[in-house]
Every structure is written in structure tokens, then in C-alpha cells.
Amino acid sequence: xxxxxxxxxxxxxxxxxxxxxxxxxxxxxxxxxxxxxxxxxxxxxxxxxxxxxxxxxxxxxxxxxxxxxxxxxxxxxxxxxxxxxxxxxxxxxxxxxxxxxxxxxxxxxxxxxxxxxxxxxxxxxxxxxxxxxxxxxxxxxxxxxxxxxxxxxxxxxxxxxxxxxxxxxxxxxxxxxxxxxxxxxxxxxxxxxxxxxxxxxxxxxxxxxxxxxxxxxxxxxxxxxxxxxxxxxxxxxxxxxxxxxxxxxxxxxxxxxxxxxxxxxxxxxxxxxxxxxxxxxxxxxxxxxxx
Amino acid sequence: xxxxxxxxxxxxxxxxxxxxxxxxxxxxxxxxxxxxxxxxxxxxxxxxxxxxxxxxxxxxxxxxxxxxxxxxxxxxxxxxxxxxxxxxxxxxxxxxxxxxxxxxxxxxxxxxxxxxxxxxxxxxxxxxxxxxxxxxxxxxxxxxxxxxxxxxxxxxxxxxxxxxxxxxxxxxxxxxxxxxxxxxxxxxxxxxxxxxxxxxxxxxxxxxxxxxxxxxxxxxxxxxxxxxxxxxxxxxxxxxxxxxx
Amino acid sequence: xxxxxxxxxxxxxxxxxxxxxxxxxxxxxxxxxxxxxxxxxxxxxxxxxxxxxxxxxxxxxxxxxxxxxxxxxxxxxxxxxxxxxxxxxxxxxxxxxxxxxxxxxxxxxxxxxxxxxxxxxxxxxxxxxxxxxxxxxxxxxxxxxxxxxxxxxxxxxxxxxxxxxxxxxxxxxxxxxxxxxxxxxxxxxxxxxxxxxxxxxxxxxxxxxxxxxxxxxxxxxxxxxxxxxxxxxxxxxxxxxxxxxxxxxxxxxxxxxxxxxxxxxxxxxxxxxxxxxxxxxxxxxxx
Numbered sequence: 001x002x003x004x005x006x007x008x009x010x011x012x013x014x015x016x017x018x019x020x021x022x023x024x025x026x027x028x029x030x031x032x033x034x035x036x037x038x039x040x041x042x043x044x045x046x047x048x049x050x051x052x053x054x055x056x057x058x059x060x061x062x063x064x065x066x067x068x069x070x071x072x073x074x075x076x077x078x079x080x081x082x083x084x085x086x087x088x089x090x091x092x093x094x095x096x097x098x099x100x101x102x103x104x105x106x107x108x109x110x111x112x113x114x115x116x117x118x119x120x121x122x123x124x125x126x127x128x129x130x131x132x133x134x135x136x137x138x139x140x141x142x143x144x145x146x147x148x149x150x151x152x153x154x155x156x157x158x159x160x161x162x163x164x165x166x167x168x169x170x171x172x173x174x175x176x177x178x179x180x181x182x183x184x185x186x187x188x189x190x191x192x193x194x195x196x197x198x199x200x201x202x203x204x205x206x207x208x209x210x211x212x213x214x215x216x217x218x219x220x221x222x223x224x225x226x227x228x229x230x231x232x233x234x235x236x237x238x239x240x241x242x243x244x245x246x247x248x249x250x251x252x253x254x255x256x257x258x259x260x261x262x263x264x265x266x267x268x269x270x271x272x273x274x275x276x277x278x279x280x281x282x283x284x285x286x287x288x289x290x291x
Numbered sequence: 292x293x294x295x296x297x298x299x300x301x302x303x304x305x306x307x308x309x310x311x312x313x314x315x316x317x318x319x320x321x322x323x324x325x326x327x328x329x330x331x332x333x334x335x336x337x338x339x340x341x342x343x344x345x346x347x348x349x350x351x352x353x354x355x356x357x358x359x360x361x362x363x364x365x366x367x368x369x370x371x372x373x374x375x376x377x378x379x380x381x382x383x384x385x386x387x388x389x390x391x392x393x394x395x396x397x398x399x400x401x402x403x404x405x406x407x408x409x410x411x412x413x414x415x416x417x418x419x420x421x422x423x424x425x426x427x428x429x430x431x432x433x434x435x436x437x438x439x440x441x442x443x444x445x446x447x448x449x450x451x452x453x454x455x456x457x458x459x460x461x462x463x464x465x466x467x468x469x470x471x472x473x474x475x476x477x478x479x480x481x482x483x484x485x486x487x488x489x490x491x492x493x494x495x496x497x498x499x500x501x502x503x504x505x506x507x508x509x510x511x512x513x514x515x516x517x518x519x520x521x522x523x524x525x526x527x528x529x530x531x532x533x534x535x536x
Numbered sequence: 537x538x539x540x541x542x543x544x545x546x547x548x549x550x551x552x553x554x555x556x557x558x559x560x561x562x563x564x565x566x567x568x569x570x571x572x573x574x575x576x577x578x579x580x581x582x583x584x585x586x587x588x589x590x591x592x593x594x595x596x597x598x599x600x601x602x603x604x605x606x607x608x609x610x611x612x613x614x615x616x617x618x619x620x621x622x623x624x625x626x627x628x629x630x631x632x633x634x635x636x637x638x639x640x641x642x643x644x645x646x647x648x649x650x651x652x653x654x655x656x657x658x659x660x661x662x663x664x665x666x667x668x669x670x671x672x673x674x675x676x677x678x679x680x681x682x683x684x685x686x687x688x689x690x691x692x693x694x695x696x697x698x699x700x701x702x703x704x705x706x707x708x709x710x711x712x713x714x715x716x717x718x719x720x721x722x723x724x725x726x727x728x729x730x731x732x733x734x735x736x737x738x739x740x741x742x743x744x745x746x747x748x749x750x751x752x753x754x755x756x757x758x759x760x761x762x763x764x765x766x767x768x769x770x771x772x773x774x775x776x777x778x779x780x781x782x783x784x785x786x787x788x789x790x791x792x793x794x795x796x797x798x799x800x801x802x803x804x805x806x807x808x809x810x811x812x813x814x815x816x817x818x819x820x821x822x823x
Contacts, residue, residue: 033621034624034625081811084811088814088815090814091620091814092620092621093567094810094811094813096621096624097567097624097760097810098806098810098811100624101757101803101804101806101807101810102803102807104753104803105800105807108796108797108799108800108803109796111792112792112793112796115792216750219628219749220632223625223632226625259640261636261639261640262636264632264636265632265633265637265640268629268630268632269633271625272626272630272633275622275626275629276626278622279615279617279618279619279622280617283342283348283349284366284703284707284713285347285348285704287617287619287713288619288702288703288704346707347708366707366712367707367708368706368707368709368712368715371708371709372710376708379705383702384702384705385701385705385706386702388701392694395694396694396706396711399691399709399710400709458709
């Protein structure tokens with residue numbers, strides 16, 4: 001029974017990671033660099049929500065406004081910082097470092113604003129618990145899982161079955177050829193980045209309803225998303241979501257053998273193991289190619 | 292002379308990329324004091340063969356031996372220290388280095404086989420390294436002291452080839468030497484290749500330019516779709532289907 | 537500890553750490569984000585050896601340096617075949633695992649940390665002076681910088697530069713890129729561990745909060761701002777990193793705000809610097 005509860009908790013966490021992972025994958029498919037600043041959206045969403053509620057905005061509209069605001073900030077960041085660099089063909093590593101810089105600046109601004117404290121976001125009233133087959137869960141968790149999975153599913157459908165998704169995949173293969181074939185690569189990238197920030201903020205808001213938020217939590221969540229995306233490849237969006245759910249389950253099931261403090265270490269051990277295993281059989285040309 | 296120089300052999304060499312077979316179980320022997328031209332259409336496997344001989348790619352199966360020593364599992368750096376030098380089809384230089392600094396690496400490699408240098412000092416003609424040094428000395432000071440990344444593509448290619456020659460290779464793998472070189476620089480490179488042969492090196496050239504092949508090669512290996520079509524003297528290739536057919 | 541002593545130690549410590557990271561980052565182009573973890577190896581070696589096994593700071597240093605080197609070499613082996621972005625992710629992972637270890641292991645005493653890390657002698661000379669770690673740290677920082685300046689035209693350094701430019705070409709010229717990466721990471725780990733040991737012996741208390749991913753990211757920022765190949769530049773940025781909060785203290789900010797402002801300033805500088813460099817660089821060149 002305890003294992004079943006751990007798996008259920010893992011599915012819940014993993015669903016929220018799935019949303020973030022799918023958003024990241026969509027952005028990576030279009031831009032081909034690891035945008036670490038998406039971690040800012042993960043914590044920016046809940047903090048924006050908290051601020052809006054503190055000035056009297058009702059919860060539901062506050063969620064919508066917060067997500068839209070974060071998405072717009074993401075669009076602005078992409079347009080002002082990354083787009084000029086992408087147009088110049090700047091290597092992925094440089095873009096990654098710039099995005100890390102954006103993350104550092106934003107995380108610390110949030111740290112000042114929140115005085116570095118853990119912040120509970122009590123969005124809903126008393127939480128109603130349900131019990132099914134020895135597994136306890138809350139209505140909140142059910143709703144959040146549904147939201148996360150629906151959003152992830154919508155993203156997957158977008159990439160897989162629409163003209164927009166076709167264009168995304170073309171850009172992922174060869175941005176220059178896609179541009180020459182009539183794809184508006186610049187706009188596509190802007191849309192993809194905006195969606196990634198929106199997805200990250202929704203994911204962060206969902207997570208904030210069950211754990212106390214801290215300004216530094218975004219990087220861990222984003223690294224889980226990146227691992228999920230790397231393992232199956234960012235274009236296979238649906239599978240990215242499944243792997244992220246599996247990562248969430250692994251994180252909780254690990255408690256069966258190790259104490260809860262080691263959960264993150266388990267996840268990052270998976271990341272490290274995957275990267276080493278992926279790089280081990282490479283020949284010399286592949287080692288120096290861009291990711 | 293030449294007992295220490297490199298007889299290079301490939302035995303049942305196969306390379307697959309997924310479902311594509313780039314090389315299909317070929318066996319070849321490359322002897323010292325010989326220029327062997329490897330010709331064939333695009334996708335024949337010429338560059339893949341050179342990549343495997345230099346250690347930059349691992350074969351799916353088969354072996355590579357150098358003077359009887361199985362070097363199949365050796366990394367490129369170890370093969371380079373044994374005397375296998377590789378020139379690339381694309382201009383490949385250290386962009387932030389001047390040619391003088393780049394040439395240091397070649398000289399360090401050459402010192403590893405300095406027995407060849409001392410023998411060459413007493414033998415007829417000039418060593419490849421000496422010839423390359425002469426060519427280098429003939430370059431303008433600006434060319435030698437400018438970061439290589441700021442030079443033209445063709446100049447980078449030529450300097451890359453000179454740098455390889457400075458290392459006094461026992462085996463010199465040259466990928467498309469005529470690419471991006473004007474006639475003046477190409478003639479310099481021809482001299483280097485011929486000098487290397489005179490000094491006993493095993494020279495293997497992957498090339499599309501048949502005129503150059505007929506000028507330089509002692510042996511021509513024709514590849515197509517990863518298979519060896521023919522091996523023989525250049526004159527024996529006359530009358531065979533053109534490589535562009 | 538006087539204020540000048542504190543400043544001198546802080547400058548020496550961060551210069552030593554920055555120089556340690558400049559070897560892989562500036563010379564070899566490896567963007568390593570786990571330098572704080574290497575530093576923690578040295579610090580916790582001191583914490584575990586003192587006072588249970590020895591009170592001698594010199595012997596603790598002699599133990600931590602090779603240990604840091606071995607761990608650094610191991611990390612170098614793990615990342616030797618990875619592409620540049622993967623190196624960032626993998627070393628972030630190493631840092632996160634290290635942070636978890638420091639927080640949760642009973643050996644490291646978890647969040648409580650290890651107090652009373654006090655050396656009462658240095659290589660047999662009995663002394664209780666807390667100036668010794670400062671002097672040793674400043675001397676080591678100066679020595680590391682001098683070594684890097686003197687060695688900048690050495691074959692090894694040129695090989696690292698060459699590998700940074702083109703790892704495929706450097707292999708075909710007889711230098712193993714894998715071996716170079718392991719060597720440079722071993723050196724980096726060893727020097728960072730030395731810095732960590734001196735930190736522990738100076739502050740006399742170590743806790744996991746001093747060796748977080750934020751510290752590693754900041755260190756990488758300092759080193760990148762120094763410019764490609766520039767070890768001396770790393771020393772300058774490290775010095776500014778220490779002095780900026782002191783200037784902000786005079787403005788009247790609270791301590792926790794100062795820490796954040798410092799990171800904001802350096803983070804912004806990193807972003808601007810990388811973006812500006814990429815404006816002039818060819819597309820195949822990174823930094």
C-alpha cells in the first residue's frame with residue numbers, strides 16, 4: 001500500500017514535471033539551445049499569483065493574469081535577448097550561458113522581493129481528501145494532474161499533427177533550410193518560447209499549491225525537464241511527458257530505499273548516468289558537434 | 292630504408308551508419324614509397340575510409356594494421372604518434388593560433404619519429420619536413436603571424452597541408468588535396484606529396500580530380516558504394532567506367 | 537579576525553578558486569559548474585581530519601589536494617566525450633548530487649555542518665594564529681597565478697588551447713583530448729580542494745550552504761568574464777567579486793540584499809559579455 005501511495009504521489013509530481021518538460025521541448029525544438037531562463041517562469045508564475053492575490057485579485061483571474069504576464073515576459077526576453085543572437089547563428093553554448101545569466105538575475109530579484117523565505121500559496125480552501133484502493137489523494141491533485149496532462153497533450157498534438165508542428169520539426173532539423181522553404185522561423189521561435197514560459201508558469205503554480213515555493217526551485221525542476229527531453233529527444237513530445245512522469249515516480253519510489261532528502265540526488269544521478277551513457281560510444285566527430 | 296615506415300593494411304573493413312553500409316568488408320594494402328589514390332563518386336566511402344584509418348571513426352568490423360601492429364582500437368592521438376597523419380577535406384586549423392604556433396604541434400610530432408629525420412639527412416633528396424619548412428619560410432611574415440582564423444579558406448587549407456607535412460608522416464592520409472586550392476598552392480602541395488613518397492612515406496589520397504590522380508598516383512583504388520571496384524596502375528583505369536557515370 | 541585579515545583571505549580564496557576554474561573553463565573551453573563541489577571536498581576533508589586525526593593544517597592540505605585531484609580527474613573522465621552543453625548539464629548534476637550528499641549524509645553531519653575545524657600547527661610548527669590560513673591562501677593564489685603566467689607558452693597549455701579550438705584536429709596531431717581533459721580537471725579539482733581546506737581552517741566551521749550550485753555558477757561567471765585564456769583576468773574579477781559587497785555595505789543595504797545584488801551585477805555582466813562577444817565572433821567560435 002505504501003508503494004502504491006508513493007507511485008500515486010510520483011504520478012502527481014511527474015505530471016507537473018511533464019508540463020514543464022513538454023514546454024521546454026517545444027522551445028528547444030524551435031530554438032535548439034538549452035534555455036535555462038525557463039526556470040524563472042516556473043517560480044515567477046506562483047509569485048506573480050501571490051502578488052495579485054495580495055492586492056485583491058480573485059484567485060481564478062489571478063491565475064490567468066499571472067500566466068499571461070509570465071508568458072509575455074518570456075516573449076519579451078526572447079525577443080530582446082535571444083532572437084538577435086539566434087539570427088546571428090550564435091552557438092548553443094553561448095545562448096545557454098546567456099540564459100543562465102538571465103536566470104541568475106531574475107532568481108536574485110525574486111530572492112530580494114521574497115526575502116529568501118519559503119512562501120506557502122494557500123489558493124484553495126480546506127482540501128478534500130479522497131481514498132481509492134488504499135491510495136489517498138486530494139481533489140486538488142486530481143484537478144492539477146488533469147490540467148497538466150491536458151496541457152501536455154495539447155502541446156504534443158500541436159507538434160505532431162498540425163502545420164505549426166510540421167514547421168517546428170523542420171526548424172529543428174535545419175533552421176536555414178526551413179527559412180528558405182518559407183517558414184517564418186523568427187516568429188515560430190517567439191511563439192514556442194512564449195508557450196514554454198506559459199507552460200512553466202502553469203506547472204509552477206500547480207506545484208506551489210502543494211509545496212512551499214522558494215525562488216531557487218526552478219532550476220531543479222528545469223533540469224528534470226531537460227533530462228526527460230534528452231532521453232527520448234525533444235521532438236517526441238508525448239514521450240517526453242511520459243518520461244517526466246516516470247522521473248516523478250522514480251523520485252518518490254526512491255524513498256522506499258533512501259530517505260526523502262536523497263530524492264533530488266537520485267534524479268541527478270539519472271541525469272548524469274544518461275549523459276555519460278549517451279556520450280560513451282561517440283566517435284571523435286560526434287563529440288565536438290553541437291547538441 | 293623504409294623498414295620503420297608504414298605498411299598500412301585494412302582487413303575485411305566494414306562501416307555501417309544505421310542501415311547504410313558505407314564500407315562493405317573491404318581489404319586493401321598500402322605500401323611505403325607509394326602514392327595510392329582512392330577514387331569514386333560521392334558516397335563511395337573514400338572519406339569514411341580515411342576517417343577509419345586515422346582513428347576518427349571506429350569500424351563496425353574489421354582491422355587496421357600498421358607495419359603488422361593492429362591499430363584498430365587505437366585513438367587518433369596514438370596513431371598520430373605512430374606516424375599516421377591526416378589532412379582534411381575542409382580547411383581544419385586552430386583558428387586562434389598563428390601558423391607558427393600550429394606548426395609547433397607538427398614539429399613535436401616529427402620529433403617523435405626523429406629517426407626518420409636523421410636518416411633523411413644522409414639520404415638523397417630532402418625530407419618532407421625540410422621541404423615543408425622551406426615552403427613555410429617562403430611564406431610572408433604576415434601570413435605566418437596572423438591568426439589562422441583570419442586567413443582565407445584556401446590559405447587555411449594550404450597551411451593545414453603544410454603543417455601535416457612538417458610532422459614527417461610515415462603514413463599521410465590526404466582528403467581531396469585539390470579542393471579550394473589555386474594552381475600555385477596546388478603545385479606546392481604536389482611537391483610535398485611527391486617528396487613524402489620519395490622519402491618512403493605511405494601516401495593515401497582521396498581525390499575527385501582525375502588529372503591530379505594521373506599525375507601523382509602510383510596505384511589507384513576505385514571505390515563505389517563501399518566496395519572495391521578495382522585496384523591498379525592509373526593507366527589501367529583508362530577505359531573503365533568513369534567515376535562520374 | 538580583523539577586517540583586513542578577512543578581506544585578504546576572501547580575496548585570496550576567491551582568486552584561488554577562480555584560477556582553479558580558469559584551467560578547464562578558459563584554457564580548455566570546458567564550462568564546469570561544480571567547482572563549489574570540489575571546494576567542498578577540501579573543506580570537508582579538513583572537517584573530518586581535524587581534530588580527530590590531526591591538528592596540523594599542512595598535513596590536512598597535503599591530504600585534500602590529491603583527493604581533490606582524483607575526484608577532478610574522475611569528473612574529467614565522465615565528461616570527456618560530452619559536447620559543450622552536456623558538460624554544463626552534467627557538472628550541474630554533479631554539483632546537485634554533491635549538495636545533496638552534504639545535506640543528507642551523516643558523515644558530513646548534514647545541515648548542522650562541522651564546527652571547530654581549528655589547526656594548531658602547520659607542518660610541525662605549533663601556532664594558534666588564525667593569520668596562517670590567510671597567508672597560505674594568498675601565497676597559493678599568487679603561486680597559482682604565477683604558474684599560469686609562466687606556463688602560458690608551455691606545450692601543455694598550448695595543447696589545451698588547441699583542444700579548445702578544435703578537439704578533432706588536436707587528436708590527429710598526437711594529443712589525446714580525453715587525456716588533456718582529465719589532466720586539466722585533476723589540476724582544477726586539486727587547487728579548488730586546497731582553497732576549500734584553507735576556507736575550513738580559516739572560518740573554523742563548515743556547512744553545506746557554502747558550497748551550493750549558486751556558488752558554482754557565480755564562479756563560472758567570474759572566470760568567463762575574465763576572457764578567453766585569461767587566468768590573470770580571473771583574479772581581477774574574483775577581487776571585484778569580493779570588494780563589491782564591501783562597497784554596497786557602505787550604501788546601507790542589508791546583508792541578504794547585498795548577496796543578491798552582487799549576483800545580479802555579475803549575472804548581468806555575464807549576459808552582456810557573452811552576448812557582446814558573440815556579436816564579433818564567427819559562428820563556429822564560442823567564447
